[in-house]
Amino acid sequence: MTTPVPDRLRLDQQICFSLNAASRAFGGVYRVLLKDLGLTYPQYLVMLVLWEHGELPVKKLGEHLRLDSGTLSPLLKRLEAAALVVRERSERDERSVRVRPTEAGTALRERAAEVPLRIAAATGFDLAEVQDLRARLDRLTAALDAFGPASAPAPS
């Protein structure tokens, strides 16, 4: 026993674990707050983008959310089944599918307006802390992305 592996491997020092835990804890709070609206958290993110931009092809939606069609296609299908969005083939480019909120989808925006406030309250963070944390996380994401796709040539 007692392999010569130092603290580096200790779970409680793994930032990824904290990140993962925080992300799931957020998910739990969102689940509660979004239940009334009939939305899951990823669906809510999609609606946020649509509320802001009005209408977008699936591709653009995916760029905003860093999600691919494998995730978005079924998710959008569920939102369409819930009558919150409509999807239609672009006439200019038959490959593209444009997604836009229905009237019900747009109306939902007002009911969702208090969600961010309640989330902010749940975090116990003030605005400055939130901004700061967000900046760090975005920097982290950028660094990881640079490493991620098509890399990892074993530096050793």
Added chain:
Amino acid sequence: MTTPVPDRLRLDQQICFSLNAASRAFGGVYRVLLKDLGLTYPQYLVMLVLWEHGELPVKKLGEHLRLDSGTLSPLLKRLEAAALVVRERSERDERSVRVRPTEAGTALRERAAEVPLRIAAATGFDLAEVQDLRARLDRLTAALDAFGPASAPAPS
């Protein structure tokens, strides 16, 4: 258009989005690094706990990772199929199932030893930044947890 909803709803100000994105970006890097080991990221976390503690009932494992049996049971079944762990009913309490790494599972620890280093390199963060970020995230998680299960009584 232009519902009277302020910046609060703007996607790019939502910390949860940054958190989610960072978490998935981490997932991508881990996926690359763990591919050789034949582990997914959640499986790696389980192995970390087992490497540290040697043998644990599923319940304890879940407490360390904040995961329930609905997630752990099939995950452990896959780790067992990969011959990295064994599960056996406790004799003292037949309800409990104790999980422990096999010899192959223990051996894997050495091959995994460089993973944290490579992750650290990928983040571009120094140790102090990592510690700091982790502390903030853990505080955030604690706050969210306090809110989460059996709460949400609409403070307004």
Added chain:
DNA sequence: CGAGATTAGATTGTGCACAACTTAATTGTG
């Protein structure tokens, strides 16, 4: 123009997260 490359979206398959439920063992209390 026309064949190959590229692009958008959908589909398939694997694995995780979690709620809700089931089963079986244990504990607590009268």
Added chain:
DNA sequence: CACAATTAAGTTGTGCACAATCTAATCTCG
């Protein structure tokens, strides 16, 4: 002791994330 309550795992069903693959439309260039 008996029986209700609790507890540990497992199971089922839904939804998300992502790789790999497929189809159809568009683009590019000879």
